[in-house]
Amino acid sequence: MKQRLFLVVSTFSLLLALAACGTTTGNAPGGTPTTVQVTETDFKIDASLTTFSPGTTYHFTVTNRGKTAHEFMIMPKSEGSMMGGMPMEDMDKMALAKVQNIAPNQTVTLDYTFPSSAAGSHPEFACYVTGHYEAGMKLGVSVSS
Numbered sequence: 001m002k003q004r005l006f007l008v009v010s011t012f013s014l015l016l017a018l019a020a021c022g023t024t025t026g027n028a029p030g031g032t033p034t035t036v037q038v039t040e041t042d043f044k045i046d047a048s049l050t051t052f053s054p055g056t057t058y059h060f061t062v063t064n065r066g067k068t069a070h071e072f073m074i075m076p077k078s079e080g081s082m083m084g085g086m087p088m089e090d091m092d093k094m095a096l097a098k099v100q101n102i103a104p105n106q107t108v109t110l111d112y113t114f115p116s117s118a119a120g121s122h123p124e125f126a127c128y129v130t131g132h133y134e135a136g137m138k139l140g141v142s143v144s145s
């Protein structure tokens with residue numbers, strides 16, 4: 001119990017140090033959002049854009065072209081296997097933005113703006129449905145400084 005708490009706390013601190021945690025927000029500060037097409041398959045994630053500018057609103061259109069349900073999460077820099085072993089609720093808290101339970105052939109949208117504190121960081125798009133991340137559902141992206 002105590003050990004688990006320490007792991008969560010230390011992971012959280014590390015993330016804070018890395019990228020000053022972003023917030024989940026759907027509000028555009030103004031202007032026309034840039035559309036980013038994200039395609040999820042079994043078990044891969046592709047995006048039409050992988051370098052983002054902080055402060056710019058992106059309109060993500062996420063389509064599931066797989067045969068199984070997927071999710072789309074924007075995570076701060078990956079901690080590799082450590083993150084893979086994390087309880088789902090912790091992953092959720094860490095996500096900068098997320099859409100869960102996207103059915104096959106379904107398209108969902110999500111607006112997200114990387115905060116200025118994310119400049120120079122390398123977040124990751126990922127699906128954390130059990131086993132999917134390990135199967136390859138991750139895509140490293142960059143936030144320009």
Ligand SMILES: [Cu+2]
Nearest residue numbers: 070127129132
């Ligand atoms: Cu998936």
